[in-house]
Amino acid sequence: EWPHTGRLALYLLGLRATCPPLSPQRSLVTWLKYYLEEDWRGSRRHGHPLTSYYQYGLGVLALCVHHKRVREEVIRRLLTAQHHGRLGHSGNAVDTEAVVALAFTCLERRRLVGTGLAAELRAAAHRASRSMAEAQGPDGIIGNIYSTPWALQVFLATGVCQTEPAFGRAMAALLENLEAFGTAATMAQVLPVLHGRSYLDIASMHCREESDTLTPMDIEPPTEVPGNKTVQLVVECPLPWCYELRLYDRLVPVPAAASLLDVLWAAAALEPHDFKFHTQDTPQGPFLTQVLGLEARQEKRNYWQLLTAPNMPLQMGIADYRPQDGETLILRLSEW
Ligand code: B12
Structure with a gap:
């Protein structure tokens, strides 16, 4: 623990x-x-x-x-x-x-x-x-x-x-x-x-009688974006114990408004079902923990880093990032 x-x-x-x-x-x-x-x-x-x-x-x-x-x-x-x-x-x-x-x-x-x-x-x-x-x-x-x-x-x-x-x-x-x-x-x-x-x-802070300022907001549902896009999904493992650097590379068609998480779901649904992943819920949203059966281990200080090609780390998690049509996304097992 x-x-x-x-x-x-x-x-x-x-x-x-x-x-x-x-x-x-x-x-x-x-x-x-x-x-x-x-x-x-x-x-x-x-x-x-x-x-x-x-x-x-x-x-x-x-x-x-x-x-x-x-x-x-x-x-x-x-x-x-x-x-x-x-x-x-x-x-x-x-x-x-x-x-x-x-x-x-x-x-x-x-x-x-x-x-x-x-x-x-x-x-x-x-x-x-x-x-x-x-x-x-x-x-x-x-x-x-x-x-x-x-x-x-x-x-x-x-x-x-x-x-x-x-x-x-x-x-x-x-x-x-x-x-x-x-x-x-x-x-x-x-x-x-x-x-x-x-x-x-x-x-x-002086705790006085304060009016309750925490009132829930009405969040508008995201606007529907019509059409589709195609994203290239790449999985890399540059760590010494991986048998190969590039473990997966495929074009994934998704609806135009799809997040990276939606792309991962779509990839998992493609025949022959060779893409698998796991996430863990955190206060920041879903955290990607496992890809293609490879688990990023906290005790080894490695994690699945998210990048957009050629080599730019994303500043958002999988649920928040919405890739563009034609973008290449890399999931790379990295050390921190
Ligand atoms: C340490 C840290 C990491 C470490 C966590 C490992 C560890 N055992 O500590 C590592 C290096 C793995 C990491 C990874 C990432 N991180 Co980070 N991380 C942080 C940092 C500095 C502290 C988090 C923390 O400990 N919080 C305190 C604990 C108590 O809260 P917690 O919610 O339990 O924290 C856990 C989770 O939040 C998770 N976590 C860490 N980062 C992220 C990011 C996302 C998107 C999610 C869902 C979860 C997550 O690991 C934490 C420790 O277990 C914050 C800084 C900040 N300003 O918050 C950035 C921060 C949260 N990370 C960020 C980002 C972008 C990422 C990555 C997406 C980067 C990338 N391109 O790959 C990845 C996540 C990829 C994935 N697999 O899903 C952003 C999130 C911005 C946003 N839009 O929400 C922050 C705010 C940094 C920044 N200034 O950009 N991160």
């Missing part, structure tokens, strides 16, 4: 933000401390938390927001990882660096550490915020559109948004691309930023 560090951390952050009348969270907070320890135990062998630095950072952030101390060693692990540039993997560096920088800022602001360590954490958070500003593209985006809200949360939390020109440019980029945030998971990361807040503000 993997420690549920990230899920519990997100749950505790969400719980706190809803201003519960009683405080039923105490035992959950204890569980989170336990998961952090379990998570790290894996690292003695592997050199990183069993889950990921992203989840480990979320764990520290959630404990801090609940005003709970963590052992100095736990914080030092994150500082060391940041210092040695070990936080990033497969293009997700900004998200992870930002979560960790928010955790650092929280610990420092809430005075949960001594003055020496507080100064180190402040310096580390400012380093992260500077490197995010430097990573900004000409379009204002930092990392990609989904990591930009995290970078903005760091600017807001570290208080550099007044002086940092990157802030305004990144905010403008977000406002231009709001339609990209269609899932609950991505909305949860962008919404605080649109209100000028970061997850750190949960810690200092």
Whole structure:
């Protein structure tokens, strides 16, 4: 069983933000401390938390927001990882660096550490915020559109948004691309930023009588697109233990509005039924776990990466991505 560090951390952050009348969270907070320890135990062998630095950072952030101390060693692990540039993997560096920088800022602001360590954490958070500003593209985006809200949360939390020109440019980029945030998971990361807040503000929220602003929306059904399209589906396994690089390559006809998930279903229905796949439901949507009987293993840190030819990783999952007519999609067993 993997420690549920990230899920519990997100749950505790969400719980706190809803201003519960009683405080039923105490035992959950204890569980989170336990998961952090379990998570790290894996690292003695592997050199990183069993889950990921992203989840480990979320764990520290959630404990801090609940005003709970963590052992100095736990914080030092994150500082060391940041210092040695070990936080990033497969293009997700900004998200992870930002979560960790928010955790650092929280610990420092809430005075949960001594003055020496507080100064180190402040310096580390400012380093992260500077490197995010430097990573900004000409379009204002930092990392990609989904990591930009995290970078903005760091600017807001570290208080550099007044002086940092990157802030305004990144905010403008977000406002231009709001339609990209269609899932609950991505909305949860962008919404605080649109209100000028970061997850750190949960810690200092005043729970007063608030009107219920969470009202369900009427979501319009997607518009029907008439006609069909053809997508080329390629499966690759560049890992040493695969007998061949290209394991599957076929044209798949689908309706014009089909998502990549629909393409996979259509491929599975084609004669002679040689394409198989499995998914796992996550809060981000269905996650592709198995293709042609090959399972991506969390403990081996491999995953089925989604790309569009020639070699561009998708920024969305299989249920959200809608390929164009004639596009070639690659499912590649990769390491992260
Ligand atoms: C770590 C991470 C990964 C790791 C997860 C492995 C692990 N054991 O940690 C790996 C490298 C495998 C990964 C893969 C992908 N990821 Co990713 N990932 C993240 C990251 C940095 C943290 C996720 C996390 O731990 N959340 C906390 C835990 C508690 O929440 P959780 O919901 O339980 O998380 C699990 C699932 O969400 C799943 N997962 C991770 N990424 C994705 C993406 C999608 C689309 C789905 C359905 C599930 C999923 O793995 C998580 C850990 O078990 C986020 C950053 C972010 N801003 O959210 C990006 C993020 C969620 N990933 C993203 C993307 C695009 C992908 C890929 C589609 C990339 C690709 N081109 O192949 C693939 C998924 C392909 C597939 N097989 O379906 C985007 C999603 C954007 C969106 N539109 O929703 C994000 C937001 C990054 C970004 N800035 O673009 N990812």
